[in-house]
Amino acid sequence: MYTREAIVEQVRTTLFQLFEIPPERVTLDARLYEDLEIDSIDAVDLIDQVRRYTGKKLSADDFRSVRTVGDLADVVYRLVQEA
Amino acid sequence: MPNGSTAVAATGDRPDAKRDSYYWRLVATGLSFLVFGIGQLVLGLLIFPIVRLLPGDTTTDNARARALLRRTFRLFIEFMRCTGVLTYDFGGVARLGKPGQLILANHPSLIDVVFLLGFTPSAGCVVKVELWSNLFTRFAVASAGYVSNSPTDLMIEGAAAALAGGQPLVMFPEGTRTRPGEPLHFHRGAASVALSAATSVTPVYIDVNPTTLTKAEPWYRIPARRPHFCLRVGADIDMESFRRMASPPAGSRAFNSLLLDVFFRELKLAPKDERGPPTEI
Numbered sequence: 001m002y003t004r005e006a007i008v009e010q011v012r013t014t015l016f017q018l019f020e021i022p023p024e025r026v027t028l029d030a031r032l033y034e035d036l037e038i039d040s041i042d043a044v045d046l047i048d049q050v051r052r053y054t055g056k057k058l059s060a061d062d063f064r065s066v067r068t069v070g071d072l073a074d075v076v077y078r079l080v081q082e083a
Numbered sequence: 084m085p086n087g088s089t090a091v092a093a094t095g096d097r098p099d100a101k102r103d104s105y106y107w108r109l110v111a112t113g114l115s116f117l118v119f120g121i122g123q124l125v126l127g128l129l130i131f132p133i134v135r136l137l138p139g140d141t142t143t144d145n146a147r148a149r150a151l152l153r154r155t156f157r158l159f160i161e162f163m164r165c166t167g168v169l170t171y172d173f174g175g176v177a178r179l180g181k182p183g184q185l186i187l188a189n190h191p192s193l194i195d196v197v198f199l200l201g202f203t204p205s206a207g208c209v210v211k212v213e214l215w216s217n218l219f220t221r222f223a224v225a226s227a228g229y230v231s232n233s234p235t236d237l238m239i240e241g242a243a244a245a246l247a248g249g250q251p252l253v254m255f256p257e258g259t260r261t262r263p264g265e266p267l268h269f270h271r272g273a274a275s276v277a278l279s280a281a282t283s284v285t286p287v288y289i290d291v292n293p294t295t296l297t298k299a300e301p302w303y304r305i306p307a308r309r310p311h312f313c314l315r316v317g318a319d320i321d322m323e324s325f326r327r328m329a330s331p332p333a334g335s336r337a338f339n340s341l342l343l344d345v346f347f348r349e350l351k352l353a354p355k356d357e358r359g360p361p362t363e364i
Contacts, residue, residue, distance in 0.1 A: 018330045040235035041271040045331045047236070060236045 002080045008073045014049050018042070028070035036069075054080050103309035104167060111166040112305050118162060120219045122155055127222020134226070142248070145228035149205055149250075152227055156201030163194075169295070170309060173202055175316030180204040182249035183282030187273055188289055188314075189346055190255040193296035195289050198314055199253045207250040209242055209272075211259070232258070235272060243280035252281075256342065260298035267352060269343050274335040278325055286317040286342070288349045317349060 012023040021036055032038045038046065043063060050058045056079050066072050134147050163169050179186060180203050188199060200206050212233040214220040223229075230241035230252075245252050256273035277284045290313045293306040320342070328334035346352070 018332050020333075039271070041239075041275050041335065042332055044236050044239050044275065045335075048331070060234070063236075 002077070004073060004077050007076050007080075008069070010053060011069060011073055011076070014046070014053070018045060018049060026069055028068065028073070030069045031067055032069065032072065033067075050076055050079070056080070056082075099307050101307050105305070105307065108167055108309060109303065109305055111163075111168045112302060114166065115159070115163050115168055116302055119159060122159065123219045123223055126151065126155065127226070131222055131226040141228070145226065146205060148223075148226035148228070149200075149207065152223055153201055153204065153206070156197045159197060160201050167309060169312055171198070171312035171314065173198065173314040173316075176202050178285065178316050179287075180206065180251050181283055182251070183246045183280075184251040185246065185273075185277050185281035185284045186251060186253045186287055187256055187277070187284065187342065188253065188287040189267065189350065190257045190260045191289055191291045191294060191297065192312075193260065194312075195255070196253065198289075198312065199287065203251050203253065205250060206253055207245040208253040209238060209255075232272070238272060239275055239279070242276045246276070246280045246282070252276075256339075262298050263294055267343065267346060267350075269339050269346075271335050271339050274339040274342065275331070277320075277322060277338060278331060278334050281322070284320045284322055286320065286345060286349070288315045288317060288346065289313070290350060315349070317345070320345070 008028065012026045015021040015026055015036065015038075016023055019036070019038065019042060025036065030036055032043075047058050047060070047063055054076060058075060058079060062075050062079075066075060130151065131148055134151070135144050137144070137147070139147075160171070164171065179199075186199060186203065186206070188195060196208060196210070200208060207227070207229060209230045209232050210220075210224055212231045214224045214229075215231065224231075228245075230238060230245055232238050242252055242254070254273045254276065256269035257267065258270045258272070261267065292311055292313070293308055295306050295310040296302065320338075322338070325334040325338040325341075328337060
């Protein structure tokens, strides 16, 4: 029920709502830490937001492998496919 | 204790002249480290294992260990006071120790945590992960169930669990000891915990004069004068307005900024624009 495109769009919306990052900066290869300046505390809030959106808990281990917006969309996509 | 004796003009000595029984204080400082180390080993190898044999689950064991540590920290502080290593006063202690209370302090010296844990009933603490691999601290941090500062997500979970379990929790938002001369900087981890899990948030302002046991110096470089530790418990910070903000990151940023302002004001530090690069995104 979720397409990958819809998830990327949701990531854009969420990053804007949480951190006021302009959606045009949120490209698939934008790096969360270096390019978008999301720190480890932000990451905790972001994981929480993923849980609200998908109803599932993204494990911190999964999140550690996330570097870019594309990676994030991928792990969320896998998460919702697991159902 | 002779406090307020910081005026050196009376004797006409140079301010860096060695005073207040300098060489005795040097010996006593070394002795304090020795006593601390031996005390921790005795607790870790003898006392805590016995505590674990008593009836009760891990939560009970941890609470007993924290109570024991509190007493030993108090003894240790009195040892340092009686041997003339330092003098101190701690104002407002009665307001420390409420269940779920987050206690946020600045971190000028190595032994700040000894004061805070020595004077706060049943307190937990967020401590750096390295203490689990230090021979002299590993037993205490493990037995008391203190929370490791790393990785960040587990720190926030652990801190929230400790507060939810009714512990008062001590955190140093600076993350590490202040480097003298460098601007005060707070990590947002403490702000995040304050926002999401604390029932009350209480600042403690610590002023050590002259500075001692800072990040920048080894233990034997003691100050020319006997250091005085002044700890003051501040008024609770109301979290409601921060919790009502649009998103948790916005709330934690706003709280962190206010917290920094409060500490700057109370510690009479240089004005805001000298605090270094802004933490805003």
